[in-house]
Amino acid sequence: MVDMSVDCGGLRLANPVMPASGTFSYQLANVVDLGRLGAFVVKTVTPGVREGNPVPRVVEVDGGMLNSIGIPSNGVDHFVRETIPLYRKWDVPLVVSISAETADQFAALAEKVTVPSVAAIEVNISCPNLEDDGRAFALWPESTLKVMRNIRRATPLPLWAKLTPNTGQIAEVAIAAEEGGANALVAGNTFLAMSVDIHRRRASLGGTTGGLSGPIIKPIALRIAYQCVRAVSIPVIGCGGIMTAEDALEYLLVGCVSVQVGTATFLHPSAMLAVIDGLAAYCETEGISRVADLIGGIGLEVEAVIEGS
Amino acid sequence: MVEAGEFDAVLKSNYWKNEQYKLAEIRLNAMCPEIKPGQFFHILCPSIDYSRPFFRRPMSVYDFDECSSEISFLYKVSGVGTHALAALPNGARINVLGPLGVGFSLPPSRTAIVLLARGVGLATLAPLGRWARERGHAVTAILSARTPSLLMSAKEMRDNGVEVIAVTDIEGTSDVGNVSILLKHLHREGRMDALYTCGSNRLLQLARAVTHKFGIFGEVALEQQMACGLGMCFSCVRPFREGRSIVHRRVCCEGPVFPLQNAMSW
Numbered sequence: 001m002v003d004m005s006v007d008c009g010g011l012r013l014a015n016p017v018m019p020a021s022g023t024f025s026y027q028l029a030n031v032v033d034l035g036r037l038g039a040f041v042v043k044t045v046t047p048g049v050r051e052g053n054p055v056p057r058v059v060e061v062d063g064g065m066l067n068s069i070g071i072p073s074n075g076v077d078h079f080v081r082e083t084i085p086l087y088r089k090w091d092v093p094l095v096v097s098i099s100a101e102t103a104d105q106f107a108a109l110a111e112k113v114t115v116p117s118v119a120a121i122e123v124n125i126s127c128p129n130l131e132d133d134g135r136a137f138a139l140w141p142e143s144t145l146k147v148m149r150n151i152r153r154a155t156p157l158p159l160w161a162k163l164t165p166n167t168g169q170i171a172e173v174a175i176a177a178e179e180g181g182a183n184a185l186v187a188g189n190t191f192l193a194m195s196v197d198i199h200r201r202r203a204s205l206g207g208t209t210g211g212l213s214g215p216i217i218k219p220i221a222l223r224i225a226y227q228c229v230r231a232v233s234i235p236v237i238g239c240g241g242i243m244t245a246e247d248a249l250e251y252l253l254v255g256c257v258s259v260q261v262g263t264a265t266f267l268h269p270s271a272m273l274a275v276i277d278g279l280a281a282y283c284e285t286e287g288i289s290r291v292a293d294l295i296g297g298i299g300l301e302v303e304a305v306i307e308g309s
Numbered sequence: 310m311v312e313a314g315e316f317d318a319v320l321k322s323n324y325w326k327n328e329q330y331k332l333a334e335i336r337l338n339a340m341c342p343e344i345k346p347g348q349f350f351h352i353l354c355p356s357i358d359y360s361r362p363f364f365r366r367p368m369s370v371y372d373f374d375e376c377s378s379e380i381s382f383l384y385k386v387s388g389v390g391t392h393a394l395a396a397l398p399n400g401a402r403i404n405v406l407g408p409l410g411v412g413f414s415l416p417p418s419r420t421a422i423v424l425l426a427r428g429v430g431l432a433t434l435a436p437l438g439r440w441a442r443e444r445g446h447a448v449t450a451i452l453s454a455r456t457p458s459l460l461m462s463a464k465e466m467r468d469n470g471v472e473v474i475a476v477t478d479i480e481g482t483s484d485v486g487n488v489s490i491l492l493k494h495l496h497r498e499g500r501m502d503a504l505y506t507c508g509s510n511r512l513l514q515l516a517r518a519v520t521h522k523f524g525i526f527g528e529v530a531l532e533q534q535m536a537c538g539l540g541m542c543f544s545c546v547r548p549f550r551e552g553r554s555i556v557h558r559r560v561c562c563e564g565p566v567f568p569l570q571n572a573m574s575w
Contacts, residue, residue, distance in 0.1 A: 027540040027562060031314045031406070043541075051557060058536045058544040060363035060389075065536065072543050072557065214363065266537045267353065267365065269315060269406065 002283040003290040004276070006038075008258045009184025009235050010158025011093050011119055013038040016291060017248065017276045020239050020262030021097035021122060021162070022069065026086045031269045035090050036276060038258060042083070044097040044124045046073040047109050054206030059195055064214025064241075065263060066193055068207030071099060071127065076112045084117050093119035095160065099127055103137075103147040107154035114155040121157050123148065123182070126164030126189035128211045138164045138189075141176035148180025160237065162186040165217075165224050171231040178232045186237045186260065187225040191217055214263040217241045222250055229255030229296070243271065245278020252279075255296040313342050313408055318380075320401045323394075326383060327458050330432075331395050332371070334381040335403060341378040344370055345412030346436035347530055347566040350380065351538035353404040354390040355397060362390035365406065367535050367561070369433040372465075380405075383432035383461060409538050410565050413437050413505060416526050418445050420502035423495055424471075425488070425516055426462075427453035430508025433530045435462040437505060438471040449500050451476060451491060453483045453512065472500075485515050492519050503527060504569070514574045527569030533560040548573050 004015035018039040019028075025043060028034060053070030073079070076098075087094050096113045098121060100106040110121055125137035125147055137143045138161070148161060161177035163170065165188045174185055190211025195204040203209070221240020228236045238251030239260035248259045264271035283291055318335040326332050351365040368382040386395045397403065415422070422441055426434040431452060441448045449472040454460045456479050463473050474491060476482040492515070495501040501523070506516040507530040520527035533545040540562030547564075548555050549571040558564065 023537070023541060025539075025541045030312070030539065043543075052543060052546070055544075055546065056534055057546070058364070058534065058542070062361055063363070065363055067536075067542070067544070069543050072546070266542065267363075268404075269537075269539065 002280045002288070003292070004280060006257050006292050006295075007235070008039075008237065009120065009160050011039065013093065013258060015276050016252065016258035016279070017272050018095070018258065018260055019265065019272060020260040021124065023262035023265050028265070028269060032273060035092060036273055037092055038276075039093045039095050039119070040087055040090070041095045041097060041122055041260065042087070044071050044073070044099045044127065045076050045079045045109070045113065046071055046099050047076055047105055049073060049075045056204065056206050059204040059210075061195055061212070061216070063216035064212055065266075066195060066205055066210040066212055067190070068205040068210030070207060076109055080112060080115060084115065088117060095120045095122050097122040097124050097162070099124040103150040106147050107150040110151045110155045110157075114157055118157060120160055120183070121151075121155060122160040122162055122186060123151055124162050124189070126162050126166075128164070128166060128190060128192040128209070136164055136166070138162070138173055138177075139167045141169060141172040144173050145176040145180045148177050148182055152181030158183040160184045160186050163188040163228065165189065165221060165240070166192045170224050170227050174228040174231040178234050182234060184235045184237055184257075185228050185232065186239055187228045187256075188221065188239060191220070213241070215241045215243050215247075218247060222254060225251055225256050226254040242275065243267075245275045245282060248275045248279060249282060249294065252291070252294045253297040257292075257295055315404065315406045318403050318405055320397055320399060320403050321379070322399055323397055326461055329385050329459060330383055330461060331386055332381055332383050333394065334379060335405065337378040337380070337405070339378065341373070341375040341380070342408055344373045344375065344380070344408045346370070346440045347412035347433065348408040348410050349565060350382070350405045350407030351409060351535070352382070352394065353406075354394045355401075355403075357393045357396045360389045360393040360396075362393055364390070364536055365538060366390040366394070367409075367532075367538060369429070369530065369565070370408065371432045371435055373436065383435075385429065406538060410561055411563065413440075413528055413530070413566050415441055415444060415446065416503045421447040421449070421500045422503045422505065423492065423501045424448065424450040425453075425492075425504060425506040425512050426450065426508055427483075427512055428508035429532065430506065430530070431461040433507045434505060435465060438466045439469040442470045447500060448472065449474065449495055451488060453477070453488070453509065455479065485511050488512065489515055489519070496523050496525075501525065505529070506569070507531075510574050513569075513572060517569050517572060520569050528566050529569050529572045530565050531560055531567060531572065532565065535561050537561070
């Protein structure tokens, strides 16, 4: 029997597999046993009501998808009152993703979701579909540090900072999030992208640009997760293009302590369970008694080569 | 009771019903879940050559036999996903997720209902006709298409005891004015206590006006591009009129069947 548990940013998880925010809700319980997941990460909640973006909100591309959903939200009060209780029937840590427009709003929102049922807060400072042209706090170290510091003062809960691959300064942003009080990093959100419908001669998405996800992004997302692992001493949660246990293993081996699975769930609702089963099977085959022993398994030699190149 | 979920299935047959639509008949490799007319399955279409669909494709159930776990889908071959599906040979394995969504509801028994279908509605409303007949409703179906050869389901509906009225563009019988007159006649004759529609924007507008005027029950089945199919991703929203406000509802889990009076034309 493989020990699947991991320590992840202030939480002890039964296994290292959880959903990516925006791709999960309690409705998945209609077709999947949610009690087996390592954590629940729910769709981002915002301070007030948001309608979301115009349709089409998604478009498929070869090997992935673009989304411009725009975080439709009933607002935080409705969320705390109506949505949080829906998750109490499972004994799985509930991680609440939050997003706001200013550092002060972020702090106030974090305070509001600091309630007994919530185990941790994922700080979505990286959604490409909110600000102008995909601008987000996590594009720059300065704005990341400021917003994380504000939120840190507002709540005692573990904070997971969800970073964006759309920055040219991933290591600096990761360090800023750590300095700002993050207990873990999630690397990362979707890639700002677009596609054109040549028959209608307009952008395929109602929101014009959107976030690219799916297997097409995995090699780049993996590289970003690895760069975060090297930059900080807090745990990094890998996210980006994970469809199978093999993909998840790559993230663990570069040093991520756990993984988030998103787009794969749209194709196979049981994808996260298949990843959990596949990780356990790999450990059994390889004679590894604790899945945590795999973390960072590619070792330091590779690091030295990259740094020396 | 078997619940909705992901099923492996075998494609029993996959043939052209007319120049636009194919009929795929599958058999689940498991006990069949309970299916309600109006519900859909989310179908994982294969990749063939340059047709590499990424998302599943939602398809309304055309016919089903729960005893034999056999389900069929009538689909228009139009895009990447349906081209790939159309190329699948008999005996191919296929993965389906369902049944999903809210199906049709019938008014109290012995009432007479009317189905108003065009395009994909010819597929979506067919199982409702059979289901309603089995529950003792008198059913009249107005089936609309561009040409007589594109009319589907007419024979199947008649076999199930549905009174079929076919209207087509080339015969000049399918215009809204004529269909409106047909509906008024049906109502006057006591054959329309409820009205169901699917597949046409113009017919939706007409059906909404007619049910409003006569104060009768009505439902519409709507389509929208979907990703998860389970209510998680909020991709498949459409606007609806509820009271004085316009709200967005998810077609996958709050529909695809909606009250006719709330539906907005597109």
